[in-house]
Amino acid sequence: MTLKKILLVEDDQDTVRAMGVRLKSRGYDLVVAPDAIAAIATARKEKPDVVVLDLGLPGGDGFTVMQRLKSNVDLMLVPIIVVSARDPLLNEERALKAGAEAFLQKPVENDELLTVIERALSKVAGPV
Amino acid sequence: MATILVVDDNDMNRSVLTTLLGYRGHRMLEASNGLEAIDRTIAERPDLIITDILMPNMDGYELVQKLQALDDEQQAQIIFYSATYLEGEARALARACGVCHVICKPAEPENILKIVDEALAKGRPTEVPAGPKGALHGEAIRILNDKLYRKVMEIEELNDALEKRVAGRTLDLEEANRALRNEILAREKAQADSLRNREEQLKMKGEFLSHVSHELRSPLGVVHQFTTILLDGLGGALNQDQREYLEIMLRNINQLKYMIDDLLEASRAEAGKLVVRRSSISMPDVVAHALESMTQASKEKGIGLKTDSRSELPAVYADPARVSQVLINLLDNAVKFSPPDSTITVRTEIFADDPSFVLVSVIDCGCGIEPADAERVFDRLYQVKDSRQASRQGLGLGLYICKEILGLHGGAIWIDRNCRAGATFHFTLPAFTTKNMIAPIVIQNDRLVSSLALLTVEVSPATPWRNERERERAVHKVHQILERCMLADLDVLYPVQNQAESDVFTIVARTDQRGGGVMVSRVRNQLSRCSELSEAGIVCAVDCEFLEFENLGLDGPPEDRIARIASCIDDRIKSKDHQRSATR
Numbered sequence: 001m002t003l004k005k006i007l008l009v010e011d012d013q014d015t016v017r018a019m020g021v022r023l024k025s026r027g028y029d030l031v032v033a034p035d036a037i038a039a040i041a042t043a044r045k046e047k048p049d050v051v052v053l054d055l056g057l058p059g060g061d062g063f064t065v066m067q068r069l070k071s072n073v074d075l076m077l078v079p080i081i082v083v084s085a086r087d088p089l090l091n092e093e094r095a096l097k098a099g100a101e102a103f104l105q106k107p108v109e110n111d112e113l114l115t116v117i118e119r120a121l122s123k124v125a126g127p128v
Numbered sequence: 129m130a131t132i133l134v135v136d137d138n139d140m141n142r143s144v145l146t147t148l149l150g151y152r153g154h155r156m157l158e159a160s161n162g163l164e165a166i167d168r169t170i171a172e173r174p175d176l177i178i179t180d181i182l183m184p185n186m187d188g189y190e191l192v193q194k195l196q197a198l199d200d201e202q203q204a205q206i207i208f209y210s211a212t213y214l215e216g217e218a219r220a221l222a223r224a225c226g227v228c229h230v231i232c233k234p235a236e237p238e239n240i241l242k243i244v245d246e247a248l249a250k251g252r253p254t255e256v257p258a259g260p261k262g263a264l265h266g267e268a269i270r271i272l273n274d275k276l277y278r279k280v281m282e283i284e285e286l287n288d289a290l291e292k293r294v295a296g297r298t299l300d301l302e303e304a305n306r307a308l309r310n311e312i313l314a315r316e317k318a319q320a321d322s323l324r325n326r327e328e329q330l331k332m333k334g335e336f337l338s339h340v341s342h343e344l345r346s347p348l349g350v351v352h353q354f355t356t357i358l359l360d361g362l363g364g365a366l367n368q369d370q371r372e373y374l375e376i377m378l379r380n381i382n383q384l385k386y387m388i389d390d391l392l393e394a395s396r397a398e399a400g401k402l403v404v405r406r407s408s409i410s411m412p413d414v415v416a417h418a419l420e421s422m423t424q425a426s427k428e429k430g431i432g433l434k435t436d437s438r439s440e441l442p443a444v445y446a447d448p449a450r451v452s453q454v455l456i457n458l459l460d461n462a463v464k465f466s467p468p469d470s471t472i473t474v475r476t477e478i479f480a481d482d483p484s485f486v487l488v489s490v491i492d493c494g495c496g497i498e499p500a501d502a503e504r505v506f507d508r509l510y511q512v513k514d515s516r517q518a519s520r521q522g523l524g525l526g527l528y529i530c531k532e533i534l535g536l537h538g539g540a541i542w543i544d545r546n547c548r549a550g551a552t553f554h555f556t557l558p559a560f561t562t563k564n565m566i567a568p569i570v571i572q573n574d575r576l577v578s579s580l581a582l583l584t585v586e587v588s589p590a591t592p593w594r595n596e597r598e599r600e601r602a603v604h605k606v607h608q609i610l611e612r613c614m615l616a617d618l619d620v621l622y623p624v625q626n627q628a629e630s631d632v633f634t635i636v637a638r639t640d641q642r643g644g645g646v647m648v649s650r651v652r653n654q655l656s657r658c659s660e661l662s663e664a665g666i667v668c669a670v671d672c673e674f675l676e677f678e679n680l681g682l683d684g685p686p687e688d689r690i691a692r693i694a695s696c697i698d699d700r701i702k703s704k705d706h707q708r709s710a711t712r
Contacts (some may be wrong), residue, residue: 012346012350014347014350014354015346015349015350015353018350018353018354018357019353021357021362021363022353022357022362025360025362085342085343085345085346085349086342087338087342087392089396089401089403096601102597105345106345106346106349107345107348107349107352107353107385108349110353110356110360119595
C-alpha cells in the first residue's frame with residue numbers, strides 16, 4: 001500500500017518542520033510548498049491526497065490557492081484543510097464556502113489535525 | 129472779639145479758617161455758598177466776611193456786589209480768599225470792587241491772622257466803595273475767562289490723555305480678541321480632528337490588537353508543536369527529568385495561549401464585536417461541561433469541585449459556548465486562589481430578586497477579595513495587588529471579558545460582599561420564557577393583539593447526519609434564511625430546538641391571515657432556492673397556524689394577559705412537538 005501523500009502549503013519553515021515530524025511519524029508522505037505559486041505547481045505534479053493550507057502566504061493568499069485547486073479538474077476533489085492563525089470569526093465561514101473541509105486555528109492541537117486529516121481521507125476513499 | 133463769616137464751597141478750606149480764627153476767640157460763622165452768606169450776613173451782621181472767589185451759583189465777585197447793596201449797618205470788611213495762582217487777578221478784582229484784603233491759599237497762619245487783624249482794625253466800612261463798574265466787570269470777566277481757558281486746556285489735556293489711553297486699550301483689546309479668535313479656531317479644529325480621529329484610532333487599536341494576537345500565535349504554535357513532539361517521544365526517549373521540564377514548558381505555553389485568546393477577546397469586546405449566538409440552554413448541562421474541563425487542573429491541586437442545584441431551573445436564553453467561557457474563567461480563578469484540599473462549589477438557582485433570571489454562584493475557600501477590589505476586578509487590565517499572591521495571574525482581562533459577555537446577554541456579574549471566607553462570584557442570565565420573548569410584539573397601539581401566526585420549520589436530513597458539523601452548518605444556513613424573511617419588531621424567532629433527528633425553528637409573527645400566507649410562501653421559496661441545502665439533501669418542512677386570543681378573556685393587567693397569551697403559545701408548541709414525535 002502506498003503512503004497517503006499530504007501537500008503542506010506553509011511558508012514558515014519551523015512550522016513545516018514540526019508538522020513534518022508529526023505527520024511522518026503517523027506514516028504520511030509529505031511534500032511541501034512554501035508559497036502560493038509553488039502550491040499549484042506541486043499539487044499538479046504530486047497529486048496529493050490531502051492539502052493542508054496556510055492562509056497567509058507569499059505570492060497570493062490561501063484563498064487564491066483554494067480557488068485554483070477547486071477549479072482544476074484533477075485536483076478539485078482533493079480535500080483541503082485550512083490551518084491559520086487568522087481570526088476564525090472572519091475566515092472560517094469564507095474558507096468553508098470556498099470548499100475547505102475544515103478550518104483549524106493555530107496553534108493546532110496535534111490530535112485535532114490528525115483526526116481531521118484522517119476523516120478527510122476516509123471521506124474521499126469512502127465510495128471507492 | 130469779632131464775628132467773622134467764612135464763605136467757601138470747600139468744607140476743608142472753611143474749617144481751616146474757622147479753627148484758626150476760633151482759637152483767637154472770634155465768633156465764627158460759615159456759609160457754603162453766596163445765598164447762604166447773604167442770609168447769614170443779614171441775620172448775624174458779621175464784622176468781617178472772608179470769601180472764596182470761585183464758587184458755584186454765585187461767585188465771590190457777585191457776592192461782594194450783593195453785600196454792598198445791603199443796608200449800611202450790615203456792611204462788613206471783606207477779604208478775598210483765593211488760590212495763589214490767581215493772586216494777580218484776585219488783587220485786581222479786589223481793587224475794582226473796593227475790597228482791601230486778599231489772602232492767597234495756601235497761606236501761613238501768621239499771614240492769615242495778620243491780614244484778618246488789619247481788616248478788623250479798619251472797623252465797618254462807613255460807605256460802600258464805588259469802584260469803576262466797567263473795570264470791575266472787565267476784571268471779573270478776565271478772571272473767569274482765564275479760569276475757563278485753563279479748565280478747557282485741562283479738559284483738553286485730559287481728553288488727549290484719555291483718547292491715547294482708549295486707543296492703547298483698544299489696541300490691546302483688538303490684539304487679545306485676535307488671539308482669542310485664533311485660539312477658538314484652533315480649538316474647534318482640534319476638536320473636529322479629535323472626533324474624526326477617535327473612531328479611526330479605536331478602529332486602528334482594535335486592528336492592531338487583533339493583528340498582534342494573531343502574529344503571536346504562529347511562533348507559539350511552533351513551540352507548542354515541538355514541545356509535544358518531544359513529549360510524545362518523536363525526538364527520542366526522554367528521562368524523567370526531561371519529561372518533567374517539558375511538561376512545565378507545555379503548561380506555560382498553554383498559559384500564553386490563553387492570554388493571547390484573552391487579548392483578542394478583549395479587543396473584540398471593546399470594538400463591540402463579541403458575537404453571541406443565543407439559544408435555549410440548560411444551565412446544569414453547561415455547568416457540568418465546564419466542571420469537566422476543569423477536572424484535571426483541580427485534581428492537580430487536590431481541590432474538589434461540586435455542584436449544588438437548588439431548585440427546578442428554567443432554561444436560560446444564552447450562548448452555551450460563551451456561558452461556558454465565563455464559568456471556566458471563574459473556576460480557573462477559584463482553583464488558582466484556593467488552598468489544597470478545599471472545595472469549589474457551583475450553585476444554580478432561580479434569582480430571588482427577579483425570578484425571570486437564573487443565578488449562578490461560584491464559591492471558593494481561597495484568600496477572598498478585599499472589599500476595595502470588589503468593584504474594580506471587573507475593570508480591564510485590573511489585577512489584585514497582593515504580596516501573598518506574587519505569582520503571575522494572566523493579563524487581568526478574564527473578568528472584564530466575563531462582564532462584557534454577561535452584559536450582552538442582559539445579565540450581570542458581581543462579587544458577594546457578605547462572604548466571610550473565600551470568594552463568591554454571582555452572575556445572572558435571563559430565563560428562556562415565551563413571555564419574555566413575545567412581550568415586545570404583542571402590544572399594538574396600546575392594545576394587545578388578538579391573534580398571532582405560529583410558523584415552524586423542521587430541518588431534517590434525507591439520510592442521517594454524517595457528522596455534527598454538517599448538521600450545524602445546515603441549521604446555521606436555515607437560521608440565516610429565516611432571519612432574512614423576518615421583520616424586526618414584529619416577528620420573534622425561538623432558539624432552535626435540537627431534537628433527535630431534526631432541528632425545529634419556531635417563529636411567532638404579528639400578522640394577519642393574508643400576511644401570514646405571504647410569509648410562509650416567502651420562507652418556502654427562499655429555502656427551496658438555497659442550493660447548499662438541496663444539494664446536501666436537507667428537507668425543510670414549513671408549517672403555519674393562527675392562534676386566536678379573542679376568547680382568552682383579555683382583561684386584567686397587561687402582565688397577566690401577556691402571560692395568558694404566552695401559555696397559549698407554549699401549549700401549541702408542546703402539542704406540535706407531540707405530533708412530531710408521534711408521527712416518527
